[in-house]
Amino acid sequence: xxxxxxxxxxxxxxxxxxxxxxxxxxxxxxxxxxxxxxxxxxxxxxxxxxxxxxxxxxxxxxxxxxxxxxxxxxxxxxxxxxxxxxxxxxxxxxxxxxxxxxxxxxxxxxxxxxxxxxxxxxxxxxxxxxxxxxxxxxxxxxxxxxxxxxxxxxxxxxxxxxxxxxxxxxxxxxxxxxxxxxxxxxxxxxxxxxxxxxxxxxxxxxxxxxxxxxxxxxxxxxxxxxxxxxxxxxxxxxxxxxxxxxxx
Amino acid sequence: xxxxxxxxxxxxxxxxxxxxxxxxxxxxxxxxxxxxxxxxxxxxxxxxxxxxxxxxxxxxxxxxxxxxxxxxxxxxxxxxxxxxxxxxxxxxxxxxxxxxxxxxxxxxxxxxxxxxxxxxxxxxxxxxxxxxxxxxxxxxxxxxxxxxxxxxxxxxxxxxxxxxxxxxxxxxxxxxxxxxxxxxxxxxxxxxxxxxxxxxxxxxxxxxxxxxxxxxxxxxxxxxxxxxxxxxxxxxxxxxxxxxxxxxxxxxxxxxxxxxxxxxx
Numbered sequence: 001x002x003x004x005x006x007x008x009x010x011x012x013x014x015x016x017x018x019x020x021x022x023x024x025x026x027x028x029x030x031x032x033x034x035x036x037x038x039x040x041x042x043x044x045x046x047x048x049x050x051x052x053x054x055x056x057x058x059x060x061x062x063x064x065x066x067x068x069x070x071x072x073x074x075x076x077x078x079x080x081x082x083x084x085x086x087x088x089x090x091x092x093x094x095x096x097x098x099x100x101x102x103x104x105x106x107x108x109x110x111x112x113x114x115x116x117x118x119x120x121x122x123x124x125x126x127x128x129x130x131x132x133x134x135x136x137x138x139x140x141x142x143x144x145x146x147x148x149x150x151x152x153x154x155x156x157x158x159x160x161x162x163x164x165x166x167x168x169x170x171x172x173x174x175x176x177x178x179x180x181x182x183x184x185x186x187x188x189x190x191x192x193x194x195x196x197x198x199x200x201x202x203x204x205x206x207x208x209x210x211x212x213x214x215x216x217x218x219x220x221x222x223x224x225x226x227x228x229x230x231x232x233x234x235x236x237x238x239x240x241x242x243x244x245x246x247x248x
Numbered sequence: 249x250x251x252x253x254x255x256x257x258x259x260x261x262x263x264x265x266x267x268x269x270x271x272x273x274x275x276x277x278x279x280x281x282x283x284x285x286x287x288x289x290x291x292x293x294x295x296x297x298x299x300x301x302x303x304x305x306x307x308x309x310x311x312x313x314x315x316x317x318x319x320x321x322x323x324x325x326x327x328x329x330x331x332x333x334x335x336x337x338x339x340x341x342x343x344x345x346x347x348x349x350x351x352x353x354x355x356x357x358x359x360x361x362x363x364x365x366x367x368x369x370x371x372x373x374x375x376x377x378x379x380x381x382x383x384x385x386x387x388x389x390x391x392x393x394x395x396x397x398x399x400x401x402x403x404x405x406x407x408x409x410x411x412x413x414x415x416x417x418x419x420x421x422x423x424x425x426x427x428x429x430x431x432x433x434x435x436x437x438x439x440x441x442x443x444x445x446x447x448x449x450x451x452x453x454x455x456x457x458x459x460x461x462x463x464x465x466x467x468x469x470x471x472x473x474x475x476x477x478x479x480x481x482x483x484x485x486x487x488x489x490x491x492x493x494x495x496x497x498x499x500x501x502x503x504x505x506x507x508x509x510x511x512x513x
Contacts, residue, residue, distance in 0.1 A: 052389055092379075
């Protein structure tokens with residue numbers, strides 16, 4: 001069964017068409033990375049999968065449910081099974097870091113406060129933020145906020161985890177640690193991972209497959225391990241960072 | 249000037265008036281839709297109690313000093329304005345009635361609502377606007393939380409409740425201010441002022457102001473929340489939204505006051 005399926009999805013804002021017919025299938029338990037030039041619609045694609053945006057045309061199917069025309073109220077239970085890390089962290093600035101990470105658990109109910117505290121402490125320790133429970137997001141650096149966002153997105157062990165730039169602003173060592181953690185999480189839960197990152201090399205080491213979003217469509221999809229030698233010259237130029245080439 | 253040029257300018261004028269009317273209709277429609285969502289979210293009533301208490305404290309308790317200050321001088325001003333007539337006619341027994349009637353029915357609710365809009369409404373728009381541009385609202389939705397239920401409904405209720413409470417406090421302080429200034433400037437005894445209030449003012453005068461403040465609170469809440477959650481364009485957008493929210497609230501207060509007063513007659 002497919003965890004996520006997009007069929008001919010288009011999405012525009014004003015006169016600008018961001019996605020021009022995206023077709024994408026992601027199997028349950030797969031780890032898929034999405035790359036592409038800046039402003040190519042990667043974040044919009046993730047928000048469509050999470051039901052935070054609606055497509056202008058096409059269909060978005062998540063875990064077998066066609067959510068394209070679902071109301072906000074109908075979407076809420078499905079979103080409880082999806083964890084999302086936002087590009088700008090989206091930490092609630094009126095809550096402490098501990099409250100932010102505990103939020104998905106406390107809202108869900110059925111978990112004792114002591115267990116929530118334990119899981120929050122474990123998750124924060126795992127992302128290297130032990131002891132920051134009482135701090136406010138404004139007291140943390142960008143990289144620390146990113147890690148707190150990861151902790152919040154994964155604390156409830158969702159079936160599908162969506163990471164928008166999970167390692168932006170992190171140093172190479174922390175980046176490796178974070179990807180190791182995400183890989184271990186995925187192995188443990190067997191969930192589906194969809195990640196967008198500008199750090200192509202680190203992303204390719206983490207995911208099984210890479211999809212290249214270009215000019216509003218999935219231009220290329222292939223194994224992450226052979227991305228640098230992809231048959232498509234545009235993908236090769238993007239991955240290698242060559243100035244000259246067919247990439248517009 | 250040629251006829252074609254004049255007709256071109258007329259068309260431009262009509263176009264800009266039409267554009268402005270459409271923009272106003274769009275914003276007003278957006279506010280009505282938000283109000284509908286808020287009302288729908290109240291059935292069945294479920295909201296985050298912690299968020300409600302946090303907003304009640306932030307919006308109400310912290311507004312008391314500025315409301316007390318404003319109301320005191322509003323009451324005092326009413327007495328100062330009526331002082332020449334009271335002295336000329338020797339109608340000291342009506343000084344309290346004049347000040348009280350104006351304060352309870354009009355000046356109190358309007359002035360306090362405008363202060364509340366400037367302090368609480370603007371702050372609310374800025375807060376929600378910042379949350380919108382930093383994807384915190386999307387963050388809530390991604391965590392299966394309805395932002396209307398979680399953020400907007402407690403704010404609307406808190407603003408309505410607290411504006412009523414602040415108006416009641418403001419009314420009392422305004423009457424005290426009027427009494428104090430009447431004693432200092434006109435030499436009118438406190439007992440005379442008290443009897444002037446008690447004999448000439450009815451509970452209806454007080455309640456009319458309270459009803460108004462309830463409606464004003466709703467208008468400030470809906471406009472400030474609407475402009476906050478519909479922000480576009482980063483920090484500049486937040487600034488524009490705050491400006492629009494304060495203007496919309498002030499216009500709404502004046503319009504609603506007119507119609508509420510008219511209907512009461």
